[in-house]
Every structure is written in structure tokens, then in C-alpha cells.
Amino acid sequence: MTFTVSLPGCTSLKEKRQRIGGLHERFGRNPAVAVCESGELDSHDKSEWSFVVVGMTKREVTSLCSQIEDKLQRTVEGRVLDVRQQFL
Structure with missing residues (x-):
């Protein structure tokens, strides 16, 4: 799952x-989640973050992805522009 976030101003x-403030600490504690800043590294007003989520069932992965998206929307001082998911 990849998020693109706008950081106006x-x-x-x-x-x-x-403003992004500790996404690694918030989400990386869960052993089923790996997280990294994957794009827009040198941009001041935009950021891209990728999450790899693993689970035994697609339902479990989907639920965890929804929790991540909800928490990201509530905690990041910015606006989520795009969310892309890919299931393997």
C-alpha cells in the first residue's frame, strides 16, 4: 500500500x-508491517510512504490496511492525495 501526502505550506x-512525525515508530512496531518513505524524498511539500502488510488471509491484510489508512488520516499534518493497494 502506498500513500502520497500533500504537506501545504x-x-x-x-x-x-x-509533520510526518514518526510513521516508522507508529506502524513499524507491528511485526506484520514494514514501512518506509519511498518517494518525494527531496520535496518539501509532498511525501510518499509505502507499507508492506503480511497476513494469513486477505481479510486480515485488508483490515490492517484500513487501520493504517485511518490512523494516517488522523495523525499526519497533511492531506492524503492518493492511496494505492496491490495484493500479491
Whole structure:
């Protein structure tokens, strides 16, 4: 699952890191989730994050993806522009 987030008014990479604020810590604690910043690394006002979610069933993975999306929407100081999911 990949999220693209707009960070309106963000003027520096330092501010970007503060606004995104600890996605690794929030989501990376779960052993079924791997997370990394995967794009827009040098952009100040946009960020892209990818999550790899594993589970025994598609239902379990879908549920965890929904939880991640909900939490991301509530905690990031920005606007989610795009969410892409791919099941393997």
C-alpha cells in the first residue's frame, strides 16, 4: 500500500519530518508491517510512504490496511492525495 501526502505550506525537509512525525515508530512496531518513505524524498511539500502488510488471509491484510489508512488520516499534518493497494 502506498500513500502520497500533500504537506501545504511546508518549507523545509526538517519541517516535513516533524509533520510526518514518526510513521516508522507508529506502524513499524507491528511485526506484520514494514514501512518506509519511498518517494518525494527531496520535496518539501509532498511525501510518499509505502507499507508492506503480511497476513494469513486477505481479510486480515485488508483490515490492517484500513487501520493504517485511518490512523494516517488522523495523525499526519497533511492531506492524503492518493492511496494505492496491490495484493500479491
